[in-house]
Amino acid sequence: MKPFGYLRAGTVREAAEALAEHPGARCLGGGTNLVDLMKLGVERPGLLVDVSRLPLDTVEELPDGSVRVGATVRNSDLAAHPLVRDRYPVLSQALLAGASGQLRNAATTGGNLLQRTRCPHFQDLSKPCNKRTPGTGCAAREGTHRDHAVLGHSEQCVATHPSDMAVALAALDARVELDDGRTTRDLPADRFHRLPGDHPERDTEIRPGELVTGVVLPAATASLPSAYRKARDRASYAFALASVAAVLRTSEDGTVVHVGLAFGALAHKPWRAERAEAALRGGPATEDAFARAVERELEAARPLRDNGYKVPLARNLAVDVLTRLATARNRTGTTEEDS
Amino acid sequence: MGAAHDDGTRATGHHSEVTLTVNGTPHTLHLDHRRVLLDVLREDLGLTGSKKGCDHGQCGACTALVDGRRVNSCLLLAVTLDGCEVITVEGLTDGAGEPHPLQRAFLDRDAFQCGYCTPGQICSAVGVLAEAEAGHPSHVTDPATAPGRPVALDAAEIRERLSGNLCRCGAYPRIVEAVEDVI
Known part of the structure; x- marks a missing residue:
């Protein structure tokens, strides 16, 4: 590891100014990904700006009924928070499906969004990687790519984004708050991460000198039936092969009123299934309809040599989760009528 | 997130003074920023x-406990922990030197073979008990469980919550039994 300076930021402005002043600086949250990448030599910051003690560590309800999550709230605390468990179960489930208890205790909300791909070629300095060193090529496209993207990849990069949390945020229509020390802005969660295109070195839309300061969970998707399901090589403590986050509201007669659907581990970003959502909205909440809509979404898939399995896996996960949500709603309705 | 690079112009130094309280004893150390907690514990202390x-x-x-929470000490830069309380497996015994109930249970159940993962397993299990008591759910907790109440730990809960502790010898069945003994 290269020697580096260290600054513990007391305010967002102080952190933003340090980032602006030192182009080689990196923000340090829980460090569960960044410190690992520094050990591997993938990241070589000249300065670490420690933002983990910034006063952004609360989950609070806002007057409009939305819930604001500070960027330094730890993943374990967010998953356990009563507001999240009660109103946004998909987010709690996604967080708990990720990493280990130790890592969730350290990892922050902002850091989870900003974590890098686990593509083995990105993490291996002996391999070409356009994301790590632009212009060197991609060792994954024709190499080991069983875990890689089937949607939205480019000639330059076939990596996936590893976050479970971000998939739930996309399905919930959450927003990501950004602050450069002078002005703030926010972005929809499903527009925060980018597809690789010709610039796979850019994972997100964050600008130089900006910090993620929080995430807002909207009132509109609060308390809707929602769930996360993840397929992986072992029962726990593994990255997704495919995952799905779904939010579904149906009317009394079984019509889809609201649906939010996002896939994880299929693309360079959480993949919001907008075509499937449009196909479902206003239609019947049945297994057949879910299957047709999800298949329409996945028509865009372009699997690589060794990851074609992801397409039927993702399809089956999504149909299963949506069907369960629809069935649970119907059961609740029956119970209410009976009582 | 631009490409990884180095500005090479940082004026401040590469060392800081850090005070850690480890197993109840304060230590003030002059540390290279690159040092992780694990190496400080093993090599300096x-x-x-x-x-x-x-x-x-x-x-x-x-795995160690920092301010009461289990964490991977290999990924924590020590400079970030100024003022923190650290407990390692050596600090789990009570004042009279009696082993922690989990240490006793691991011995009674013979919950190891080579023993290399055992301190991490035990520190992690101490964290698990506190998390369950505080009502933290896990991946296998029924989502319908009311928030804020302690979570009962059955074998499935213990296995899921300890999934961040690998045992190459495969002593998992007895590790689960040892944890079950103290709940």
């Missing part, structure tokens, strides 16, 4: 109970 397995946060052998 002689506390070799915490083990270096993978050194990448994948095996859990280095």
